[in-house]
Amino acid sequence: xxxxxxxxxxxxxxxxxxxxxxxxxxxxxxxxxxxxxxxxxxxxxxxxxxxxxxxxxxxxxxxxxxxxxxxxxxxxxxxxxxxxxxxxxxxxxxxxxxxxxxxxxxxxxxxxxxxxxxxxxxxxxxxxxxxxxxxxxxxxxxxxxxxx
Amino acid sequence: xxxxxxxxxxxxxxxxxxxxxxxxxxxxxxxxxxxxxxxxxxxxxxxxxxxxxxxxxxxxxxxxxxxxxxxxxxxxxxxxxxxxxxxxxxxxxxxxxxxxxxxxxxxx
Numbered sequence: 001x002x003x004x005x006x007x008x009x010x011x012x013x014x015x016x017x018x019x020x021x022x023x024x025x026x027x028x029x030x031x032x033x034x035x036x037x038x039x040x041x042x043x044x045x046x047x048x049x050x051x052x053x054x055x056x057x058x059x060x061x062x063x064x065x066x067x068x069x070x071x072x073x074x075x076x077x078x079x080x081x082x083x084x085x086x087x088x089x090x091x092x093x094x095x096x097x098x099x100x101x102x103x104x105x106x107x108x109x110x111x112x113x114x115x116x117x118x119x120x121x122x123x124x125x126x127x128x129x130x131x132x133x134x135x136x137x138x139x140x141x142x143x144x145x146x147x148x
Numbered sequence: 149x150x151x152x153x154x155x156x157x158x159x160x161x162x163x164x165x166x167x168x169x170x171x172x173x174x175x176x177x178x179x180x181x182x183x184x185x186x187x188x189x190x191x192x193x194x195x196x197x198x199x200x201x202x203x204x205x206x207x208x209x210x211x212x213x214x215x216x217x218x219x220x221x222x223x224x225x226x227x228x229x230x231x232x233x234x235x236x237x238x239x240x241x242x243x244x245x246x247x248x249x250x251x252x253x254x255x256x
Contacts (some may be wrong), residue, residue, distance in 0.1 A: 064218040089218055092182055098212040099225075105208040107167060107226035112211075113218040115180075141234055147216070 005092060011097040033137045034124045036089055045125055045133035053086075053124040053138045062146025069147055070109030071101070071134070081108045082127045090120035103129075110136050115146035152176045152196075154249045156237055164227035170201065170209075173222040174239050174247060179213040196221055199239040203253075204233035223241040229255045 028142045030047060032065070035133045054068040073081050080103040086096040099110045108126075118139040156170040174196060181193025199211040199221070209225050221239075235251040 008167040036244040052213070091216055093180075093215045097214055100207075100210045100212075102206075102208050105203065105206070105228055105230070107228070109226060110209075110211075111222075111224040113222055115216045115218055147180060 028044060029121045029139070033121060033135065036087065037125050037135055038125060038131065041125070041133060042131055043131075045135040048126075048134035048136060050125050051084075051124060051134050053122060055067075055122060055140045057139060058114055058141050059116075059128060060143050062118070062142035062144050064102065064113040065116050065140060065146070066144060067112070067114050067122070068109070068111040069124055070107075073108045073128075073145045075101070075103050075106075075108060077103050078129075079108040080129050082129055084108070084110075084124060084126045086114070087123040087125070088114065089123060091115070091117045096122075099136070116140060116142045117145050117147040118142065132135050150175065150184070152239070152241070152247050153239065154247050156249050156251060157251070158216070158235060158251055161256055164229060164231075164255050166229045166251060167226050168229055169216065169226050170235075171222070171224045172201075172237055175220050176241075178219045178221060178240075179214070179247055182215070184216060191252070194242045196239045198238075199223060200236075200238045200240075201227070202236040202238070203227065204231065206238075219232055229253075231255050 019085050030060050050072040052070050053076050059065050071081050083100045084096050085098045087094050096114050121137040121139050154173050159168050163166045176196050179194045183191045197213050201209040224240040232255045235253050237249045239247040
């Protein structure tokens with residue numbers, strides 16, 4: 001299934017409109033991101049500083065924006081991350097990628113390059129082995145549309 | 149479109165338990181399906197939709213790739229050296245084409 005930005009906006013707009021007027025910008029962005037993840041995964045995520053999404057704050061082209069993602073995790077059988085997903089909520093298609101890791105075998109970190117259509121908060125979600133969802137967001141301003 | 153060419157940078161050997169870095173790239177346009185040609189027709193989607201790394205047949209890292217991964221998709225990740233053997237890298241394209249590379253790896 002492909003999730004479009006329109007589906008999410010329609011689903012989310014009712015809940016946000018009242019709150020958004022009175023919240024500071026960053027808190028509002030976090031709320032929007034939390035709600036987005038709820039809609040996409042059907043579960044509630046927690047903002048976490050264990051998860052790191054490293055991207056340039058300002059980048060000239062939306063075609064190839066560098067992205068590094070890692071999480072502090074021992075990667076043992078008892079405590080590891082299963083997958084990390086990345087979303088670009090202001091892209092025409094918001095799913096970017098899902099990265100799958102294996103305890104003892106791979107470190108929970110990855111670097112790649114992604115397309116961004118416009119300036120936005122990029123969202124990363126980590127699914128831990130016990131089912132807990134951790135998330136973080138990073139603001140990226142791109143000068144050109146990388147999806148056109 | 150030119151034929152996608154995969155490339156991998158990975159060491160040939162490592163000590164047991166050591167973490168080693170893998171860099172992979174494949175030349176590919178990653179046509180998103182969102183663009184139109186001069187006649188206004190949608191250019192159909194054709195992307196690499198999956199990347200898998202196997203270490204002696206065991207999947208140790210994989211990516212579900214969507215349209216927002218840039219052209220010439222590049223992934224850099226880290227693995228633990230457990231035993232000598234073979235690393236296999238597989239890129240799956242829309243339409244079923246598969247591109248692969250293999251790499252012999254020695255654990256000393």
